Amino acid sequence: MLYKSTKNFLLTAFAFIVLIPCSIVVLGTFKTDAEIYSTPLALPKTWTLSNFRTLFDSGGLITPFKNSVIVSMSSVFITLLLASMAAYAIARSVTISGKVLFFLFTLGLAIPGQVNIIPIYVLFVKLHLNNSLIGLVLVNIALTLPISIFILSAFFKDLSREMFEAASIDGAGHWRIFRSVALPLCRPAMGATGIFLFVICWNDLLYPLMLISELSKKTLPLILIDYRGEYFSSFSMLFTAIFVASIPMVIMYLFFQRSFIAGITAGAVKG
Amino acid sequence: MALPAFAIYSFLYLYPSVSNLWNSTKRWDGVTPPEFIGARNFTYLATNDDLFLKVLGNNFRFALVVVVLQTSFSLLFATFLLKNTKTTIFLRVVYFFPTILSSVSVGLIWLFLYNPNYGLINAAAKKVGLMDDPGVNWLGDGKYALYAIAITQVWFHTGQMVVIYVAGLQQIPAELYEAAEVDGASRWQQFKSITWPMALPTTAVVVAYTTIQSFRAFDLVYAMTQGGPNNASDVLVTLIYNTAFASYKFGYASAQSVLLVVMVVLITWLQRRTLRVNYGDK
Numbered sequence: 369m370l371y372k373s374t375k376n377f378l379l380t381a382f383a384f385i386v387l388i389p390c391s392i393v394v395l396g397t398f399k400t401d402a403e404i405y406s407t408p409l410a411l412p413k414t415w416t417l418s419n420f421r422t423l424f425d426s427g428g429l430i431t432p433f434k435n436s437v438i439v440s441m442s443s444v445f446i447t448l449l450l451a452s453m454a455a456y457a458i459a460r461s462v463t464i465s466g467k468v469l470f471f472l473f474t475l476g477l478a479i480p481g482q483v484n485i486i487p488i489y490v491l492f493v494k495l496h497l498n499n500s501l502i503g504l505v506l507v508n509i510a511l512t513l514p515i516s517i518f519i520l521s522a523f524f525k526d527l528s529r530e531m532f533e534a535a536s537i538d539g540a541g542h543w544r545i546f547r548s549v550a551l552p553l554c555r556p557a558m559g560a561t562g563i564f565l566f567v568i569c570w571n572d573l574l575y576p577l578m579l580i581s582e583l584s585k586k587t588l589p590l591i592l593i594d595y596r597g598e599y600f601s602s603f604s605m606l607f608t609a610i611f612v613a614s615i616p617m618v619i620m621y622l623f624f625q626r627s628f629i630a631g632i633t634a635g636a637v638k639g
Numbered sequence: 640m641a642l643p644a645f646a647i648y649s650f651l652y653l654y655p656s657v658s659n660l661w662n663s664t665k666r667w668d669g670v671t672p673p674e675f676i677g678a679r680n681f682t683y684l685a686t687n688d689d690l691f692l693k694v695l696g697n698n699f700r701f702a703l704v705v706v707v708l709q710t711s712f713s714l715l716f717a718t719f720l721l722k723n724t725k726t727t728i729f730l731r732v733v734y735f736f737p738t739i740l741s742s743v744s745v746g747l748i749w750l751f752l753y754n755p756n757y758g759l760i761n762a763a764a765k766k767v768g769l770m771d772d773p774g775v776n777w778l779g780d781g782k783y784a785l786y787a788i789a790i791t792q793v794w795f796h797t798g799q800m801v802v803i804y805v806a807g808l809q810q811i812p813a814e815l816y817e818a819a820e821v822d823g824a825s826r827w828q829q830f831k832s833i834t835w836p837m838a839l840p841t842t843a844v845v846v847a848y849t850t851i852q853s854f855r856a857f858d859l860v861y862a863m864t865q866g867g868p869n870n871a872s873d874v875l876v877t878l879i880y881n882t883a884f885a886s887y888k889f890g891y892a893s894a895q896s897v898l899l900v901v902m903v904v905l906i907t908w909l910q911r912r913t914l915r916v917n918y919g920d921k
Binding site for chain 2 (some may be wrong): 371375377379382383385386387388389390391392404405406408409412450451453454456457458473475476479480481482483484485486487488489490491492494506507509510511513514517542543546547567570571572573574577578588589590593596606607610612613614617618619621628629632633636
């Protein structure tokens, strides 16, 4: 009995600890600063969208939102494409070169991406890829390729060899087998990996902070950092901006909980 | 078919990692041509740099707090949420939720909670009489800032670790618990002699992942304190970032990065070794 009630108490308490800060943000988007400070958890006195209007009228959020969408979508798409091709080649390779390639890619799992900030910065300034969304996409691809290849090649290795052999007896080339046999089979794995990558790209701060200084190229996390200074004492604005920046993730999470949890967890365990 | 991936990867991952090694032997401000100085960056780091030692200490304390709290909380909740019922699945989804937010958003939310004047934490503490005015300035006081960020990190990622633990604990054969039940073992005895030893491989993964995450921490610290006050909450990556882009010591920052790589590789290697010694991991 004691065990059961302690357990229920702890479980409920932690659920509240998780949900209370999130509710403060959601409720805060409808409130004035004074209301947020005096009664952060109460329902707003009037449900008004004026915070959103102020934020969008200042025009500050739309461009970074677009930039984040462009950068995250293209990074994820290209990474998945390149990683699945590489993972397929590695999984099907019978020669030593496949093993060597796999080893080189897994080196990237051991070296934290953060330590490459200086060489990347120097290189990108030289190539004029700083202050460019293409530059961010390239960095994202390079940083997430090792983990994606790691996850996907494990998946390809589990597919049965006979299936590929049957396809190749029927006269299909490598490309054909990859496109018509391997890719359709690994759609769930690709989905989970894609979500994992999307969360990383959407939320990344370090590389954009270092590479982007032009306002028109900033992504959402960068703009939030700017807002932290600009609206330091106005949490109604900050909460509204956080809400807008998080809403795509939240919606995706509500629809694809399973893939989210599977993807992010696989990335963590294998990385 | 692996060529395009490998080209991008070697150009933007392998090559930078190697050039980091090379840059760490230079005196370099990022503008004028670098000058070769051998191992002097490293000798200076090891013998003369009090700030680096302080930040290294910060990072170890940060990692310790996060690893201990996050691992124990997630193991505890995972044992509670082991069975797949509607309620447990719902709670896992709720607990996991913060993981999908960005570190910057989480940092800003906690900036509000920690605010000394109107933040929820001080307000609650004052209400129940645990704190007097003016209240603790969690992020502005060097005594607390680092730990305050560590708590935020625990809030941020415990749910993710719960899910990993649940997956690990569900591998434990149910017969073991049934047998223990028949023998009249208490909950605590069951945990001590079945759950804990059987969950050790998962614990090794969780601890290693959390430790490495703690040494890679940047976003949350940058969003909440930018390392302040007085470097009290600086961690290695914020230090490297500032050494390079605020003080323009590119060579010296590269040397610091090399040390970070060595540490992370060492942790990974230790984890693999522990797993292999104890469990004959493939």
